[in-house]
Structures are given as C-alpha cells and as structure tokens.
Amino acid sequence: MSRKFNALLINNENEKFTREIKELDTSSLKDGNVLVKIEYSSLNYKDALILNNGGKIIKNYPFVPGIDFSGVVEDSQDEKFKKNDKVILTGFRVGEMYYGGFSQYAKVNSDFLVKLPKDLTSHKAMMMGTAGLTALLCAFAVKAKEELLMGNKVKDVLVTGATGGVGSFAVMALSKMGYDVHAATGKKDKVEYLKKLGAKNILDRKDFLGESRLLEKGLWDCVVDTVGGEALTKILAQTKPGGIVALPGNAGGNKILTNVMPFVVRGIKLWGIDSSGASVKRKEFVWNEASKLIDFSIIQNSIKEVSLKELIDVFPKILKGQLTGRVVVNPNI
Numbered sequence: 001m002s003r004k005f006n007a008l009l010i011n012n013e014n015e016k017f018t019r020e021i022k023e024l025d026t027s028s029l030k031d032g033n034v035l036v037k038i039e040y041s042s043l044n045y046k047d048a049l050i051l052n053n054g055g056k057i058i059k060n061y062p063f064v065p066g067i068d069f070s071g072v073v074e075d076s077q078d079e080k081f082k083k084n085d086k087v088i089l090t091g092f093r094v095g096e097m098y099y100g101g102f103s104q105y106a107k108v109n110s111d112f113l114v115k116l117p118k119d120l121t122s123h124k125a126m127m128m129g130t131a132g133l134t135a136l137l138c139a140f141a142v143k144a145k146e147e148l149l150m151g152n153k154v155k156d157v158l159v160t161g162a163t164g165g166v167g168s169f170a171v172m173a174l175s176k177m178g179y180d181v182h183a184a185t186g187k188k189d190k191v192e193y194l195k196k197l198g199a200k201n202i203l204d205r206k207d208f209l210g211e212s213r214l215l216e217k218g219l220w221d222c223v224v225d226t227v228g229g230e231a232l233t234k235i236l237a238q239t240k241p242g243g244i245v246a247l248p249g250n251a252g253g254n255k256i257l258t259n260v261m262p263f264v265v266r267g268i269k270l271w272g273i274d275s276s277g278a279s280v281k282r283k284e285f286v287w288n289e290a291s292k293l294i295d296f297s298i299i300q301n302s303i304k305e306v307s308l309k310e311l312i313d314v315f316p317k318i319l320k321g322q323l324t325g326r327v328v329v330n331p332n333i
C-alpha cells in the first residue's frame with residue numbers, strides 16, 4: 001500500500017539551486033528493498049555542501065539529501081529485516097546517489113542497514129549520526145596501536161577540530177577509553193565544553209601551523225585529525241614512534257605536505273577513515289560499542305533539533321563554521 005509523505009527536495013535549474021518541502025508517494029521510491037519510516041536524521045558537513053549547491057556530488061535532480069537516518073522498518077523484501085525492526089543507516093552513498101534521510105520515508109538496500117542496538121534509541125543514534133560513527137572508527141583505529149599491532153600502551157592522543165561533530169565525539173570516546181586527550185581548537189570560548197567532554201588539555205589550533213622540521217620532538221602516541229591540510233605536516237612530525245594518525249576529515253584543506261621521515265624512521269601509520277564505505281560488520285561493531293563510550297546526557301546540551309523546514313535555514317551555519325554541537329533532524333514535526 002502506498003503512502004504520501006513529506007521530503008526535502010533540492011533542485012537545480014541552470015545552476016540555480018532551490019530547496020523545498022514536497023509531498024511524495026512511497027510508490028515513487030524505486031531504489032532498494034526495505035522501506036523505512038524515518039524517525040530522525042542529522043546534519044553533517046557533506047549534507048550542507050549538498051543542500052547548498054549539490055556539492056559537485058549530486059548528478060540527478062530533483063533529489064532528497066540526508067546521508068544518515070534512524071527509523072522503523074515498514075516493509076521488507078529481505079528476511080533479515082522484519083516490520084517494526086529499528087534500524088540505522090549511514091553512508092553507502094544514500095543521500096548522495098540514492099534518496100536520503102531528509103524525508104519521512106526512505107527505501108534502501110537491506111545490505112546498507114544496521115539493526116539499532118538495544119541500549120540505544122533512534123534519537124541517540126542520530127545525536128551521533130555519521131559524525132559520531134566516524135569518531136568511533138577513529139577511536140578504534142587509535143586503540144589498534146596497542147591491541148591489533150601490539151604496540152606500546154597509548155597515553156597521549158591529540159584531537160584536532162575538537163569542537164566539531166567528529167572532534168567532540170572523538171574527545172569523549174578516547175577519554176572514556178582511558179587516554180589523555182589533548183584537544184586542539186580555534187575556539188577559545190569552548191575550553192569548558194571540551195573539558196566536560198573529557199579533554200585533559202586544550203591547545204590552540206594555530207600551534208600546528210607554520211614551518212616544521214622533518215621530525216620534531218615526539219609528543220603524541222596517536223592522533224585523530226579531523227582537519228587535515230597544513231597542520232598535518234607538524235602533526236606527523238610530532239607523532240611518537242609507532243603512532244597512528246587517524247585522518248577522517250579535510251575541514252582545513254585537501255592538500256597535505258609531508259616527508260618520508262615520520263614513516264620510515266618512526267614507523268608512523270597514516271590511517272584514512274571512510275565511514276561511508278566501512279563494512280556493515282564494522283558499523284555494527286561500532287554502533288554496539290557506542291553506549292559504553294558516549295555519555296549522551298553531556299552531548300544532549302549541545303543538540304539542536306529541527307524540522308525539515310527549519311533545516312533549510314540552519315544548514316548554511318555549518319558551512320560558515322558557526323555551529324557547535326550537532327543538529328538532529330526530525331522529519332515528523
């Protein structure tokens with residue numbers, strides 16, 4: 001039985017981009033084999049780029065963005081999922097190639113879905129969203145130094161872009177794992193916020209810019225760098241032998257300049273993080289660890305909940321760096 005529902009559609013007519021809430025019918029959703037009634041989605045940096053002008057990602061218009069969502073299965077053609085199962089979706093090009101989460105319904109491939117762990121709610125899942133999942137993938141990359149690679153115990157971990165979505169969750173998860181987190185930020189007024197998340201020490205992001213020697217004094221056992229760009233030169237040179245630098249982001253630029261010494265003299269590993277394409281098995285593992293590593297009562301204070309209509313006004317802020325904390329999208333208000 002088909003149902004009418006609301007979705008945020010973007011359109012592009014001769015490079016003039018528009019956004020509006022429109023009524024669609026579930027019979028028009030052609031991709032995938034599981035129909036999900038969406039409870040929450042969230043705003044990520046990539047969503048904002050897409051909402052702005054397609055972000056050079058969207059090929060076919062009109063289009064429903066939203067790279068993540070949580071909700072309830074309404075109809076499934078795969079026996080892995082039954083009606084009323086609670087599910088989470090992140091990545092796999094949903095919201096980029098397939099209609100996404102800024103909508104009351106989505107139809108997706110069952111291979112993209114993760115069952116919501118019993119100790120999470122749909123709302124908590126999207127408080128984290130892609131940013132939180134990415135942060136946990138980074139935190140487990142750090143942990144791999146002492147577990148998978150059997151290296152020395154990790155003590156000091158640097159997190160850059162610490163007040164951002166990925167950075168905030170990384171600070172919290174790494175401090176819950178027992179590490180001393182050094183949070184680099186450009187926001188002097190967010191020291192208390194970062195300490196509440198578990199940061200031991202706050203650094204100015206400017207300290208990582210400028211000239212770097214091939215190798216500098218080793219300061220960090222591991223790093224989560226959500227910024228990339230110029231700062232990575234010094235960060236790699238300051239990482240201690242055997243250290244892992246997890247790199248999920250490019251908020252500070254796409255180009256990096258480095259040299260071979262951190263890699264061949266200190267055996268440092270630069271570990272790229274792509275949350276979108278991470279296997280469902282790995283996503284399931286990480287989501288099932290989330291409630292142990294995230295204190296939602298602390299995160300709650302920095303969550304803003306918006307309707308689809310309000311999202312249209314809010315998204316430009318993330319592009320201007322004016323947003324602290326996360327935006328949860330409720331398509332049903």
Ligand SMILES: NC(=O)c1ccc[n+]([C@@H]2O[C@H](COP(=O)([O-])OP(=O)(O)OC[C@H]3O[C@@H](n4cnc5c(N)ncnc54)[C@H](OP(=O)(O)O)[C@@H]3O)[C@@H](O)[C@H]2O)c1
Nearest residue numbers: 161162163164165166185186248249250251252273274275
């Ligand atoms: N690989 C993946 O799977 C994946 C998944 C999600 C996100 N990402 C990427 O990860 C990055 C962070 O995402 P997010 O959701 O956390 O974004 P966000 O909420 O906008 O946070 C980015 C943070 O980086 C810092 N920053 C921003 N512009 C900067 C600049 N020009 N130079 C230095 N620092 C700057 C700011 O933190 P401070 O003011 O505290 O320094 C900002 O809060 C983005 O590049 C995003 O595209 C990747």
